[in-house]
Amino acid sequence: MTSPTRLTVDALSRAFGGRQVVADVSLSIEAGEVMCLLGPSGCGKSTTLRMIAGVERPDQGQIRIDGVPVFGAGPTLPPEARGVGLMFQDFALFPHLTVAGNVAFGLKGDSAAKTRRVGELLEKVNLCGFAQKHPHELSGGEQQRVALARALAPRPRVMLMDEPFSGLDNRLRDGVRDATLALLKEEGAAVLLVTHEPDEAMRMADEIALMRAGEIVQRGAPYNIYNAPVDRAAAAFFSDINVIRGVSKGALTATPFGDFLTPGHADGTPVDIIIRPQHLKIDFDRAGRGPNPTVQDGTPARGTVARARFLGRESLVDFAMADGGLVLTASVPGVFLPKPGTALWLMIRRDRCFVFPAA
Numbered sequence: 001m002t003s004p005t006r007l008t009v010d011a012l013s014r015a016f017g018g019r020q021v022v023a024d025v026s027l028s029i030e031a032g033e034v035m036c037l038l039g040p041s042g043c044g045k046s047t048t049l050r051m052i053a054g055v056e057r058p059d060q061g062q063i064r065i066d067g068v069p070v071f072g073a074g075p076t077l078p079p080e081a082r083g084v085g086l087m088f089q090d091f092a093l094f095p096h097l098t099v100a101g102n103v104a105f106g107l108k109g110d111s112a113a114k115t116r117r118v119g120e121l122l123e124k125v126n127l128c129g130f131a132q133k134h135p136h137e138l139s140g141g142e143q144q145r146v147a148l149a150r151a152l153a154p155r156p157r158v159m160l161m162d163e164p165f166s167g168l169d170n171r172l173r174d175g176v177r178d179a180t181l182a183l184l185k186e187e188g189a190a191v192l193l194v195t196h197e198p199d200e201a202m203r204m205a206d207e208i209a210l211m212r213a214g215e216i217v218q219r220g221a222p223y224n225i226y227n228a229p230v231d232r233a234a235a236a237f238f239s240d241i242n243v244i245r246g247v248s249k250g251a252l253t254a255t256p257f258g259d260f261l262t263p264g265h266a267d268g269t270p271v272d273i274i275i276r277p278q279h280l281k282i283d284f285d286r287a288g289r290g291p292n293p294t295v296q297d298g299t300p301a302r303g304t305v306a307r308a309r310f311l312g313r314e315s316l317v318d319f320a321m322a323d324g325g326l327v328l329t330a331s332v333p334g335v336f337l338p339k340p341g342t343a344l345w346l347m348i349r350r351d352r353c354f355v356f357p358a359a
């Protein structure tokens with residue numbers, strides 16, 4: 001059985017002062033699904049979210065919640081009539097209300113039902129003993145949990161979250177993200193979460209919509225979007241990348257690692273072969289005899305360590321390659337920290353490479 005579609009957005013657009021900030025954005029989210037709108041600062045994520053919330057007016061497009069038009073195909077519904085929960089970066093708790101008062105704020109109905117719902121949510125966010133405290137008595141993480149409980153209390157059909165973890169301490173963040181995700185899933189709302197952090201999107205999302213200059217350029221499950229980026233910029237958004245520039249000839253491109261198949265690129269066109277640092281494999285030089293690669297490893301190429309940085313769990317090692325100025329960076333387990341000048345061999349897994357027209 002498929003879940004009902006809670007949020008449908010069709011061809012939403014918005015310009016400010018003649019500049020198109022959101023261009024033709026469409027998406028749909030089902031009950032219980034988390035979609036992350038991911039992209040660099042200024043690409044139009046918050047504006048998209050604000051239009052769905054009803055606090056920013058779109059120039060064009062349609063928005064439906066549970067199939068009911070809230071913008072564009074009938075009367076425009078105000079934010080409070082849309083059935084959406086909102087959670088922003090600064091939590092925006094009411095300072096004069098207690099924790100219980102904050103959580104009860106948007107609730108309707110008799111006071112016994114309200115008290116029950118507030119108690120239920122405070123338990124779910126692990127703040128049972130905090131009901132009578134005021135926001136200024138709470139830590140950042142606790143305030144975040146109150147904000148989450150407040151947003152979820154009226155059982156919104158759609159939860160809109162704008163960078164909801166960015167005000168938190170780094171060490172807190174992963175735990176809070178996991179707990180938030182578990183609660184969102186339990187409550188079954190459709191969630192649209194805006195973030196500029198790829199790690200956060202990978203951790204939270206069922207589906208990522210990658211946004212750039214007002215448009216969604218790619219969408220998919222985290223695994224797919226990471227492993228099959230649409231272009232060089234999409235690959236680079238998720239990790240550092242190595243770029244090996246070549247020229248396609250007869251559907252082949254020559255590289256220090258042998259010829260690569262580059263079908264679909266006309267003769268003479270420059271291509272970029274992209275590989276993430278963790279997909280470079282290193283082997284020892286053994287007095288110039290080099291490694292014994294498997295078929296998957298392909299042709300090895302010799303490089304000299306130019307710089308090695310220890311980052312704890314991993315080390316980043318820059319290699320100056322034997323022919324022509326190419327520098328490649330490999331990410332290796334932190335215990336391995338070769339000295340500059342060490343000669344090593346590199347191999348690249350071809351099934352981990354992406355080939356794009358040169359940027």
Ligand SMILES: Nc1ncnc2c1ncn2[C@@H]1O[C@H](COP(=O)(O)OP(=O)(O)OP(=O)(O)O)[C@@H](O)[C@H]1O
Binds near residue numbers: 016021039040045
């Ligand atoms: N009310 C407004 N008037 C004029 N320009 C605006 C307005 N709101 C947003 N913008 C501009 O629109 C662009 C997109 O803004 P938006 O906040 O949607 O981006 P974002 O992707 O959420 O970025 P960030 O992660 O930095 O919040 C920015 O260049 C911003 O300056």
